[in-house]
Amino acid sequence: MAERKPRKDAARNRAAVLAAADDLFASREGAEEVTMADIAAAAGVGKGTLFRAFGDRVGLIRALYQARLEPFGKAVETGPPPLGPDTPPLQRLPAVLDALLCFKLDNRQLALALEGAGSGSPYQAGHYEQWHTLLRTVLEGVPGFADGGADAGFAAHVLLAATRADLVEHLAGQEGATREELRAGLAAFTARVLGGA
Amino acid sequence: MAERKPRKDAARNRAAVLAAADDLFASREGAEEVTMADIAAAAGVGKGTLFRAFGDRVGLIRALYQARLEPFGKAVETGPPPLGPDTPPLQRLPAVLDALLCFKLDNRQLALALEGAGSGSPYQAGHYEQWHTLLRTVLEGVPGFADGGADAGFAAHVLLAATRADLVEHLAGQEGATREELRAGLAAFTARVLGGA
DNA sequence: CTACAATACGGACCCGGGGTCCGCTTCGCA
């Protein structure tokens, strides 16, 4: 695993592509309007370069997404309350969900592109497993959650589904819901799910 | 709105296409493996015919889906309890959700194809609005549901998200959950959401 | 400074799938 360091031009081009792609995804309405050729052109680079650097479309999108997600991911994994692991489950769950929702809102196009990438479902494209495991674990830590016969794994799936990019897009876009309305709605729903505990 | 009746051969071909498509979607694993040309060939028909009859890929899939969905739709709209409108909300909601889940399970490929059709989200492809309105209305009819500040519209979205085809596919496919496990999970979750009422 | 691998570049090219077009066929009404 020596991870031979890449050549200078390769690194520069990789960065250029990332930047260009970021711009394009942000500017163009609709995630799928952006073509690989567009990105290559915008980055002043040949298509071959682009594919060598990222493998395929999904790889590129994933790289972008990961970059954006990283600070948030760290905050949840090792940060301070209310997101970090030292938070009591009852506070942590709504906090994480709210943060996740905000993240999706702030990165609509990108999230949409990623979740619609791997044969059209986020269950293969993203780091879905990690989030699910986290939520399930937190739920299981909620005192008395399992008492009603509730399945933490299933509940975690549903709560994640509540923050899916296309749902968020639908609510914020077609239905014209504001950011705060969405957050309030999710918070109320989460509270209700936790309520029986 | 005279709806001039179609010619005999047109009707026959339409039916043949529908049948062929149904077979193909059922037999082939993976919904997107089925190409329009495949369907046309299997139906013994030219591509032109196929597109004339259904407009485009989504149109065809929607037609198939609608045909499958019709009995279920009727049962919910005008049928007897526990699905029909005469059912008290507290029983009707879980019943409808369970039926919806079963429907998705029984029509995995098709539902997957449809929900992944209209630019990748079910919010434009299916009859999403109708289901959402129904669920929201039922939820609003649950005595005391809104007391906790819960938003029936949002809750309806989330509950629908719990029966999305790709989630169901993920759970039943990758995670190997059985039909009964899924139904139990959904029922428990639904109960919890209603629980505070 | 030069030579020479190794690595990267880039755009012409390929391929597969959705959707269209138009000359020919079939239908069905009088």
Added chain:
DNA sequence: TGCGAAGCGGACCCCGGGTCCGTATTGTAG
């Protein structure tokens, strides 16, 4: 039985993801 209209079908177009390979750059060894 004739004749418009409706329908047919498959060759064709387009577009986008992904590949290939001759050429250019890099960086290291001498």
